[in-house]
Amino acid sequence: MYKPIDAQTWKGRVDAADGELGLRWHQMMQLLRLSPEQELPQVAPGRCGFAFLGFCCDEGVRRNQGRVGAASAPPLIRQAMASFANHLPSNASLADAGDVLVLNQYLEEAQVQLGKKVQALQEHGYKTIVLGGGHETAYGHFLGLQSALEEEETLGIINFDAHFDLRSYSNQPSSGTPFLQIADALEKQNKDFNYLCLGIQEYGNTRALFNTAQNLCAEYVLAQDLHAINAEALKSQIQTFLSKIDKVYVSIDLDVFAAAYAPGVSAPAAMGVQPDIVLLLLQDIMKSEKVLSLDVVELNPQFDIDSRTAKLAASLIYHSIMNWR
Ligand SMILES: N=CN[C@@H](CCC(=O)O)C(=O)O
């Protein structure tokens, strides 16, 4: 269920004549093996370690009647990031911790494994970036963050998504259920569910889902309001949300974007949001000094056009890392 990264994975353009100044991400990537036999290096004080972890899984999408394909997304997001020019500060480093895989449709087990790997990276001081996978990634990701959190710390979730993903999981968990699973897990621990969902498509979510959101006191912004003309009000709403929590987990479901930018998803949105407003808000969130971890989910390479969606996912990760404090 776990595959360490292959040394051949990270490759791309080399500008050897420029020496250090010509470095690209693929030339800086450290390979981490997450295994009980091997001690994971701790991020040294004063340094900033970013670690990627793939979740090669679309079993949740299949269960949610969606178009499968997201299981093959992590290597393509890596490929889209490989030749990024290095503009990181000298105290920052990049590492790849490999992939968690789902075997024989055992989604629940794969989520637990994902959680354990996220927990290990967090406890060793890494800022983690999980490459999905369908949105079932979120429940496993949360399990790891929750375990790594200090007892008294409150966790908030900011989800850029056309959908609430608050469906009932009484039959089975899927890509449509992670945030209700999280809400219930938090309630069992007497903790608040602090959830802000940005980019909701009214026509993509039933009245039942809007009711669930209301009952859980979930905050949301409709896609039609997630627009650059509302930037100041949106920034202030996000600051108010951030002021109530200690740490934040950011999840980006690529189906929040208009299909012109993100055709490669299970459920494309013709009238989805523009990347510029997401970037503006994301930069603020990453600078908040509260972000523990990020995931980018629902890339389905089978429906992508000229790697457009994979490149969008990669650029969102680039800008997140560059603004992560
Ligand atoms: N991950 C969530 N997906 C959406 C899918 C919607 C659709 O297939 O149209 C949901 O469950 O609401």
Ligand SMILES: [Mn+2]
């Ligand atoms: Mn989603």
Ligand SMILES: [Mn+2]
């Ligand atoms: Mn969605």
